[in-house]
Amino acid sequence: MKNLFKKPKTLWMFLGVFLLAAFLTIGSCSRRTALKQDKGGAAEAATLTYVAPGDLDEYYLFYSGGHSGNVYVAGVPSMRHIATIPVFAKYPATGYGFDKETKEMLGEYEWGDVHHPALSETKGDYDGRWLFVNDNGNNRVARIDLRDFKTKQILGPVPNVSGFHGGAFVTPNSEYVLAASRFSIPLPKGTAASVEEYASKYKGVVSGIAIKPDSGEMSVGWQVLMPPYNYDLGDAGKGPSDGWAFWTTYNTEKAIGKLEVTSTQRERDYIVAVNWKEVEKAVQAGKTQVIDGVPVIDPVQTPGLVYLIPCSKSPHGVDVSPDGKWIIGSGKLQSITTAYSVEKMLAAIAAKNFSGEEDGLPILNYDAVKEAEVNVGLGPLHTQFDNQGNAYTSLFVESAVAKWKLGTWEVLDKIPITYNIGHLATAEGDTVDPDGKFLVALNKLSHGTHLNVGPSQPESTQLIGIESEKMKLLYNAFTEPEPHYAQIVKADKLKPIEVYQKEENKNPNAIWDINDAKAERTGDGVTVKTVLVRSTITPTAIEVNQGDKVTIHLTNIEQTTDELHGFGLLEYNINVVVDPGETKTIEFVANKPGVYAYYCTNFCSALHQEMQGYLVVKPK
């Protein structure tokens, strides 16, 4: 070493390498520092988001799990993930998709793409009864009952709807869940036509999925035949705009191929305004054709139902303000968002102030319906509202949230987001009576702002305080894909149960006494009535013959909170979890001879490990 440094050349070389390394280190350090948020308000942020052990969050956050098929539930302001509600995919953790009922509900599909959870409303405010979610992947819509946070109905694939994206948005009294085709196709489904014939043979639809007011039961109400555009997001009017539904469109070029180019050639696309109350009347008047079992209205033949409102190109969100007076729409490649006046829209319709028509539908004169263009920043996507008359618009390209004032149309504040915010949710921000307080940014990219978990990185959600003039970043959370959209509801609006009362269990196969637990042979099968209670699965052994159709009814007879019991059956690909007071049924054919253990999969008690039994399948 001594000799090495005596040589001036070597010394310089070492120095050079050292300096280069130093520069690189400093460089990367400063980059890291730039990524970090200001820590000045750390104590305040920590206090605002700290929910002490035993204390409860103030709000529920329901956010979509995208192509996981789930809905996630977190608390605000702690941002802690509390529960996962499986909807469109099997979920062994709760046994969803393994028992008879949920298996039938899921049908043949193994995935779904949850985009837009929508809480049921009464008079335009959340009533805490149901949460509706769409499946963009397989054109379905589901209802989650907020009494027990379970998926109760999956409707679909909905006829004629292709890419159920423009939903599930609800009308102010939950009359309808709205749905629209993202991808126009030839109708009815099953019809094949070359993409070259896209403009003439392909059709879009917007639909009203009718909701039964007492049970929440969904059925396809009606559909409106639309030109072959792509329909993106929607919102229902309220107050002065009640009775209207709005959807954004892209590709009004009716182009095919590389849409990134072909669908962005015109400077304007449309927001379509659909008068759903008039549609209802037209349906009752029988002005429909039936396509795939659904009454469908052609708005070209029945005018007065659908109007096109020009909007800067490729818009994503369209949002109605809490008072129902303004419709906010944004082209996602522009730097402005447009506020349209509902009053002016109605006047323009009455005066037939059209700038032309396209595909037989009247186009409202942009200048006649526009109230203001707000210079929010680059890439506005989605707007939500607070209780002070402010609007918050997410800016995907700019990766920021802009706060601006309804009425004066001035931009008040902006906050950077890490990274690339898609949608945002404010507390009760899409109701007639928003709470303000909190905003949750649902971000598409997290870019390693978390502990490194390899290339498959989670998405990020950020909690932003919006109580004061300046928005304040309070908390970063990371979520599984894909937080498309969320709803924030005051916790006291929900009244969930924790135990199914014995009295309410009307399942004819429920039993409540271990002495009633038994296996019975019925023709070619065996039916077992089973009791799950700490810490035994009764019966503890079941004997069947190979080839038997086995039906096992499982009743968890516990009547206390959180005493869940599971039933996992080895090598038969079965696991269900039964909640206290619940009865579930599993069915399978015992086609494999041998002895297969079953056991309680959901930890229950000190002797949980002992909660097991054997299925003996005697060979033929």
Next chain:
Amino acid sequence: MDNEKAIETEGTEATQNWLRRFIVRKYDFLEQPLPLVSRLLIIIAAVTLLAVFFFPLWNMTFFSNQYTDGLMLDIYAYRLEGAKTPNRDDLREINSLNHYIGMRPLLESDFSEFVWLPFAVGGLMLLALRAVVLGKMSKLVDVFVLFVYFSLYSFWSFYYRLHSYGHNLDPTAAIKVEPFTPPLFGEQVVGNFTVYSYPDTASYAFFVYGILLFAAIAWAWRGNKRALAAAEA
């Protein structure tokens, strides 16, 4: 008075004299009519006993880290009632937990008390009212003595219940514990539970019933003594 004269004429030994006087006085006391105040006190006592049909006799509460709000068991004269919320059925829960140490489940059908206790309480009420109507001290003393006997027997019976539940443990139970008697009165640690056992409203009603009957006796006694004193003077 004639009696006393007769005794005096025979008058021999002092002790014999005293004993006779005692018996005669007691006889007079028991035969005496009940004054209005005593009768009113007995009516109140009988009405108080109605509480037994509406309120629990005893309450046991079981606290642990998992049940910081306590599992609650109310014992009525005619049934067992665990606290029941939409989220928890405490009686079911207590039985679920007890089965690990092999304790028999608390079943209403196992308690013969639930049949005879309400019947006996009704009897005590009727006998009290009988004393009011017949208005004789002896009838009142009958009820009071019956009450004392009944209370002691019920107390013993309750203790015996607890004792047998805690001692007749299933030898095949998962958790072997030394036989024990759950607390009749006060606080006791059983496993991971701290159990509190105290009388409840109906027991207090019983107590008040007894006190009122005693007060009715005392009132009549005092009145009688005064009347005697006045007569002698």
